[in-house]
Amino acid sequence: FPLPPVPITLQTLFVLLAGFLGGTRTALASTAVYLLLGAIGLPVFSSGGGLGNLMGPTGGFLIALLPAACIAGFAGNFAQKAEKPRTYYTLCLLYGLIATLVVYLVGVPFLKYNRSLSWSVAIQAGMLPFLIGDCIKLLAAAHLARSFHPRMAQLLG
Numbered sequence: 430f431p432l433p434p435v436p437i438t439l440q441t442l443f444v445l446l447a448g449f450l451g452g453t454r455t456a457l458a459s460t461a462v463y464l465l466l467g468a469i470g471l472p473v474f475s476s477g478g479g480l481g482n483l484m485g486p487t488g489g490f491l492i493a494l495l496p497a498a499c500i501a502g503f504a505g506n507f508a509q510k511a512e513k514p515r516t517y518y519t520l521c522l523l524y525g526l527i528a529t530l531v532v533y534l535v536g537v538p539f540l541k542y543n544r545s546l547s548w549s550v551a552i553q554a555g556m557l558p559f560l561i562g563d564c565i566k567l568l569a570a571a572h573l574a575r576s577f578h579p580r581m582a583q584l585l586g
Contacts, residue, residue: 525567
């Protein structure tokens with residue numbers, strides 16, 4: 430959904446889910462492939478494809494998906510050893526919240542400097558409109574991960 434200068438997407442939902450279900454290695458690899466495909470021109474980003482997307486106002490948010498994937502992957506790594514579903518869910522929520530904050534901590538300053546905005550305008554444009562949606566995406570990713578975790582454990586043996 431376009432909301433200039435930063436659109437509403439489901440990128441963080443899937444990055445969190447990749448980490449929660451696949452662990453650090455899978456989350457980093459899948460996110461890196463996604464960013465690489467977009468950088469070489471495939472239209473996978475909300476504004477199409479091309480290296481310009483990584484240098485534009487949303488570039489910081491896109492680049493921040495890599496550390497966010499790594500952090501979410503920690504939840505997946507630890508959760509594989511968790512015996513209780515509630516522990517798994519709690520780990521996903523905790524690490525998912527940290528991962529989401531990292532996206533803001535990288536994306537908002539990048540937006541600020543890219544567009545020569547004041548801090549208050551950058552926060553109003555790049556964070557405040559997304560807080561509720563990102564909380565919903567975090568809850569959805571944690572719930573989906575908890576639901577799919579037993580199936581993934583069976584598949585991975």
